Amino acid sequence: MKHVSMLAAAALAVSVSIAEAKELSLAYFMGPKHPMNAAVFTPFAEKLAEVSGGKLTVQQFPGGALNSVPPKQYAILLDGVADIVFTLPGYTGDVFPMTNVVTLPGVCDSPNACTEAILRARSTLEEEYDAKLLAVWTNAPPVLITKDKPVRKLEDLEGMKIRVTAKQDVPFMEALGASAVAQPVTVINQNLANGVIDGIAIDSSAIAAFKLHEPGNYVTTWMPGSGSAFVLLMNKDVYNGLSEEERGWVDEASAEWLSKSGGEGYQKATQFGIKVATDAGLEMIDLSDEEKARFNARIEPVLAEIMQQKAGSKTVGEVMAIMKGE
Secondary structure (H helix, E strand, C coil): CHHHHHHHHHHHHHHHHHHHCEEEEEECCCCCCCHHHHHHHHHHHHHHHHHCCCCEEEEEECCCCCCCCHHHHHHHHHCCCCCEEEECHHHHCCCCCCHHHHHCCCCCCCHHHHHHHHHHCHHHHHHHCCCEEEEEEECCCCEEEECCCCCCCHHHHCCCEEEECCHHHHHHHHHCCCEEEECCHHHHHHHHHHCCCCEEEECCHHHHHCCCCCCCCEEECCCCCCCCEEEEEECHHHHHCCCHHHHHHHHHHCCHHHHHHHHHHHHHHHHHHHHHHHHCCCEEECCCHHHHHHHHHHHHHHHHHHHCCEECCEEHHHHHHHHCCC
C-alpha cells in the first residue's frame, strides 16, 4: 500500500507540475537554422525556462507554420494566432515610422552599432507597438546583389529594378536612378533568378541565409543606408494576463542582453555572407570613396526632406538624433 501511495503522490506531483507550466508560442517565417534562431529565439526560450524553473516555456513555430506571409506577422500577433512573433517593422513601415528611422543613411554602419543606436531610442519606440516589445536589433547596411549587370558606378543603376527591404527605402533607390520595389525576403531568390528583379539591396547575411549567391553574380559591397530593424513582440493581453512573477521572468529573459545578442548574431552572419559569396566566385565590387560621395550627394535632398517629416510624436530628424546619441 505504501508503494502504491508513493506512486500516486508522484503522479499527482507530475500532474500539478504540468498544470502549473505554461507554454508560449513563438512564430517566425525563416527556417530553424536561420542565424536569428541561434542568436535570439533559442536564447530567449532557454533563459525563460531557466529563470522560471521550467514553469514558463516556449514552443517555436518556424518556417511560416502559423503564417506564411511575412508582412502579416504583426497582424497574427494582434489576432492572438501566436503569443510571440518575430517581424520586420519595415514590412508595415506606416505603422512603425520611428523604428524605421534606423534604416536611413548616416545613422550607423554595422549591426552592433545600429543595434546600440536603436536601443538608445527603445523607450521612445515602444509607443508605436500595441504589443510588449521584447527585443529590438538590426542587421548591417545593405549591399547590392545583381545577376546580369554589375554596378560599379552611379550610372549603372539607371533603369534597373531593385528589390529593397521596405517602403521607406524606395525614395533613396529611385533617387539613384533605379526602379525600387519592396518584396518579402522569402521571394527574392526566385525573383532574381527569373529576372523579375535585376538586383537585391539587402544586408550580406541574407546571401547565405537565402542562398542569394546561387542566382547572383556580382556584389556591390556598399550602398547608402543603415541597418534594417527587427523586433520580437509579445501579445500584450498574453503578457498582461501573466502573474507579476511570470511577467518578471519574461522581462528578465528579454532584457537588453537579448537585443544585443541579435546585433552580434548579425555581425557574425554579415561576415559569413560575404565569405559565402566570395567562395562561390561572385565578383565583389568595392566602390571608391569618390563614387560613394556621388551616391550620397544624389540622395542628400531626399534625406533632408524626410528628416522634416513626422514620425509618431516626433520628427524623423528628432528620432535620428536620439539614435545617434546627439
